Amino acid sequence: MDRRRMWRYCVTGSLACASAYGTDYTWTGDGSDDKWTTNANWSPSGHPNGDSDTATIPNNVNRKYPLFDAAELTIGSLTISASAVNVDELVFESVSSGSRVLKINDRDGLSAYGGSKTSIKLQQNSQLWLLGGGTLDLGEKITFAVGTGASAPRIVIGEGQTVSIAGPGTLLADSEGVVTGEVAEQNDGPETLVVLDVSASVRVKGSFTFDTILFAHGAMNTSKDGSAQGTIRMTCHPKGGFGTIAVDGGTAQSPSQFIIDCAYVGWGDLVVGPYGKLQVNRHHVTLRHVYQETGDLTLKRGGKIGIAAGIYFEADKHLTPDCPPPAG
Numbered sequence: 001m002d003r004r005r006m007w008r009y010c011v012t013g014s015l016a017c018a019s020a021y022g023t024d025y026t027w028t029g030d031g032s033d034d035k036w037t038t039n040a041n042w043s044p045s046g047h048p049n050g051d052s053d054t055a056t057i058p059n060n061v062n063r064k065y066p067l068f069d070a071a072e073l074t075i076g077s078l079t080i081s082a083s084a085v086n087v088d089e090l091v092f093e094s095v096s097s098g099s100r101v102l103k104i105n106d107r108d109g110l111s112a113y114g115g116s117k118t119s120i121k122l123q124q125n126s127q128l129w130l131l132g133g134g135t136l137d138l139g140e141k142i143t144f145a146v147g148t149g150a151s152a153p154r155i156v157i158g159e160g161q162t163v164s165i166a167g168p169g170t171l172l173a174d175s176e177g178v179v180t181g182e183v184a185e186q187n188d189g190p191e192t193l194v195v196l197d198v199s200a201s202v203r204v205k206g207s208f209t210f211d212t213i214l215f216a217h218g219a220m221n222t223s224k225d226g227s228a229q230g231t232i233r234m235t236c237h238p239k240g241g242f243g244t245i246a247v248d249g250g251t252a253q254s255p256s257q258f259i260i261d262c263a264y265v266g267w268g269d270l271v272v273g274p275y276g277k278l279q280v281n282r283h284h285v286t287l288r289h290v291y292q293e294t295g296d297l298t299l300k301r302g303g304k305i306g307i308a309a310g311i312y313f314e315a316d317k318h319l320t321p322d323c324p325p326p327a328g
Helices: none
Strands: 008-012 015-019 024-027 054-057 072-075 077-080 090-092 100-104 110-112 119-122 126-130 134-138 141-144 154-157 162-166 170-173 177-181 195-198 203-205 208-210 213-216 231-235 239-241 245-247 256-261 264-266 270-272 276-280 284-286 296-299 304-307 313-315 317-319
Touching: 077 100, 119 126, 154 162, 245 256, 245 276, 270 276
Parallel strands: 024 054, 054 077, 072 100, 077 110, 090 119, 100 126, 110 134, 119 141, 126 154, 134 162, 141 170, 154 177, 162 195, 170 203, 177 208, 195 213, 208 231, 213 239, 231 256, 239 264, 245 270, 256 276, 264 284, 270 296, 276 304, 284 313, 296 317
Antiparallel strands: 008 015
């Protein structure tokens, strides 16, 4: 049993007993609204709100899916088996004050791959906690929509846990997204460090801050759509991977940025676009992967690289394809 799963206690006659079993809830959407906390929307009547409860969201004939409206609650696991086109199968309510926090206890406790269109939307002041770590299977996407800075939607990984995201989905930031750990970074010890492992089949698009240990094997784009400005910031803990990074989108007045505020070793291609900037504030190495023939650092005409004083920066292969050849 997961160490985080709590026991429920009951008294039958004079005999005290303990049970680890919660209630298995299935979304029906039969209530008068689409709220998670409306009991009539679930079978059996009630709603998932216990440490050992399970929640299943299947395809709904009326395309009616839950709006997570609780300030905070913890469940055992969530399975989204629905996969509807142009519909998010779980949306977190956007609030300007307070929060909307869903914590999932179990290892492998979140499955969001009912099909290639399964999606989740996190909004302002919403948080999705994966306390037990494990693998998150992602169908289409998790969208981080509305909110920046302290109110930015975020995924929080339980202390000492590793979360592996398997595709073919996308982490998409419409505004700004944060992936962090349960323990504040300044208090991190070996037993509390968290790891995010993003597989090669998963894309990251838009503005994100990552302050976990990160293995980034999928493609990353600073722009959510190829033109909008975006910033990806790598901070706090070491990071690396063989995923391709594109500092794309932006304008001359508002460039896109890939900011390295932690030790970083990559062996995938890194392309700085014409309105992009690579800002290196901690030691960084881009290595050449001899078998995959990746590890090129490409600087497009107009792109910039900034390196802080005293920082070690190395690129095995540096390309400037838009520059004219030397005269003569």
